[in-house]
Amino acid sequence: MKSFRSLLRAAIVGVSLLGAAASGSAAVLVVTNNTWQVTATAPAGAGWNSSASFDASGWEAATELYDVPGYPAKGIWSSAGQYSTTQTTIWARKVFGLATLPFSAMLTNGFDDDGDLYINGVKVVDDHNGFANNSYADITPFLTLGNNVIAFQASDNFPVWGFNHSAWAYVEASFANQVPEPISLALIGLGLAGIVASRRRTGA
Numbered sequence: 697m698k699s700f701r702s703l704l705r706a707a708i709v710g711v712s713l714l715g716a717a718a719s720g721s722a723a724v725l726v727v728t729n730n731t732w733q734v735t736a737t738a739p740a741g742a743g744w745n746s747s748a749s750f751d752a753s754g755w756e757a758a759t760e761l762y763d764v765p766g767y768p769a770k771g772i773w774s775s776a777g778q779y780s781t782t783q784t785t786i787w788a789r790k791v792f793g794l795a796t797l798p799f800s801a802m803l804t805n806g807f808d809d810d811g812d813l814y815i816n817g818v819k820v821v822d823d824h825n826g827f828a829n830n831s832y833a834d835i836t837p838f839l840t841l842g843n844n845v846i847a848f849q850a851s852d853n854f855p856v857w858g859f860n861h862s863a864w865a866y867v868e869a870s871f872a873n874q875v876p877e878p879i880s881l882a883l884i885g886l887g888l889a890g891i892v893a894s895r896r897r898t899g900a
């Protein structure tokens with residue numbers, strides 16, 4: 697029975713992968729986590745929010761700090777972590793590559809409290825309302841083949857509660873012409889063969 701279960705599991709995995717590839721074709725393109733670079737010192741010179749070759753050697757790796765309840769990304773700046781009690785402004789950036797352009801790329805982000813977010817130097821979030829909130833933007837037109845830069849400056853500017861802040865970003869993209877990966881089809885075939893074989897054995 698163990699082998700039947702494992703084959704059935706393989707079949708389920710295969711079907712799941714097929715479903716994800718065929719229906720969703722949506723993928724997480726970029727999300728705040730510890731692959732980002734952060735600094736609490738104002739960047740010197742241009743390019744921090746637009747250039748993949750910007751010299752960010754003085755920046756730190758973001759500490760992956762905590763789950764933001766109810767949201768799909770990690771907060772890379774939180775009341776409990778990096779620069780939390782020493783700074784009221786941080787800068788963050790990440791370079792990511794694209795081999796093909798998505799037909800849709802949607803950004804969701806949150807700042808506590810305010811900030812500007814850029815895609816390849818284009819400001820797509822301009823949040824200066826003075827309190828914590830989320831923002832949404834269609835960033836599809838601003839992406840390019842090859843290297844892209846997502847970057848933001850975030851500030852905690854509502855000091856009534858002391859140092860309390862967070863910043864996170866999440867981009868989901870959809871690509872055209874996605875087809876099931878060969879491995880998915882192989883798993884489905886393996887799973888179905890296993891089910892048939894098992895039924896033959898058990899007479900079910």
Ligand SMILES: [Ca+2]
Nearest residue numbers: 809810827829
């Ligand atoms: Ca705000």
Ligand SMILES: [Ca+2]
Nearest residue numbers: 808809852860
């Ligand atoms: Ca705040």
